[in-house]
Amino acid sequence: MLYRKYIKQLLDKCLAFILILIFSPVFIIVGLLIYLQMGTPVLFKQERPGLYEKLFTIYKFRTMTNDIDSHGVLLADERRLSHFGSLVRRLSMDELPQLVNVLKGEMSFVGPRPLLVEYLPLYDSEQKRRHEVRPGITGWAQINGRNAISWEEKFKYDVWYVEHQSFFLDIKIIWRTILKVVSKSDISSKTSVSMEKFEGSK
Numbered sequence: 001m002l003y004r005k006y007i008k009q010l011l012d013k014c015l016a017f018i019l020i021l022i023f024s025p026v027f028i029i030v031g032l033l034i035y036l037q038m039g040t041p042v043l044f045k046q047e048r049p050g051l052y053e054k055l056f057t058i059y060k061f062r063t064m065t066n067d068i069d070s071h072g073v074l075l076a077d078e079r080r081l082s083h084f085g086s087l088v089r090r091l092s093m094d095e096l097p098q099l100v101n102v103l104k105g106e107m108s109f110v111g112p113r114p115l116l117v118e119y120l121p122l123y124d125s126e127q128k129r130r131h132e133v134r135p136g137i138t139g140w141a142q143i144n145g146r147n148a149i150s151w152e153e154k155f156k157y158d159v160w161y162v163e164h165q166s167f168f169l170d171i172k173i174i175w176r177t178i179l180k181v182v183s184k185s186d187i188s189s190k191t192s193v194s195m196e197k198f199e200g201s202k
Contacts, residue, residue, distance in 0.1 A: 003167050009134070012109055016102035023096060030061055030093055037084045038065055043097055048114035051134045056106040058114055059097035063088050092181045098137050110170040111136030112158035115198070122200040123155075130158040133165060140169075143176040151198045 020027075031042045044060045063085030067075045074080065081089075088094050101107040107114065114135035123130075141149070141157035161169075 004133075004165060007167070008108065008165075008170070009105060012102050013105065015109065016099045020099050020103065023099075026093070027096060030088065030096070033084060034062055034088075037082060038062060044094075047117055048135070049117055049120055049131060050106050050114060051131065053120060053128075053131045055117065056101065056104075056114075058107075059100055061088055061094040061097060063094050095137055102137065106134070108134040108136045110139055110161075110165075110173050112139050112161065113142065119198050122198060124201060126159060127155045127201070129162050130155060132162050138173060138177040140173060143173055143180060146180070152201055 034042045042062060044062045045057050047055045048058045050056045063082065064080040065082055065085075067080050085094075098107060102109060111133050112130040112135055139158065140161035141154040144157050145153065
């Protein structure tokens, strides 16, 4: 309980500060390349629900263009994902700006991934429990399938983490996340370059 309430967030903020300093050259290089490849904005910003469903603005490096069709509608994700954006995703570098979210106390290194605000009314009472902890850059669902598993499976992993979170579990998840990034596995779902939208459990 002490770890969950106080120690975890303190460790999160200290580690986020250190990593921002270490990776600052990477931030600059990746940001510059995105600007040269796709223009502005360099960062993708979007409201997401966090702890107890409180909204915050998440930061990610942009990986998709703003290309539209003849009717002014954005093209499908797979058509807007640039070659450089695809590389940034495979290396999980698009997640780096979320270190700022961790430093601000809006996110943790480990926790359920923050999803779209529009999903909030679609959760059942059990799935809503994923918001009992701060959302994370990585989580139990990410190392057990990431985008290659169903929404229902993902939510079960999220709730399992809420009930079992501990320092040693967080270390295990971070280590296995590093292995996932190195192996570049489970980045896309079976039918899309990202995860299909959640439409509620059947």
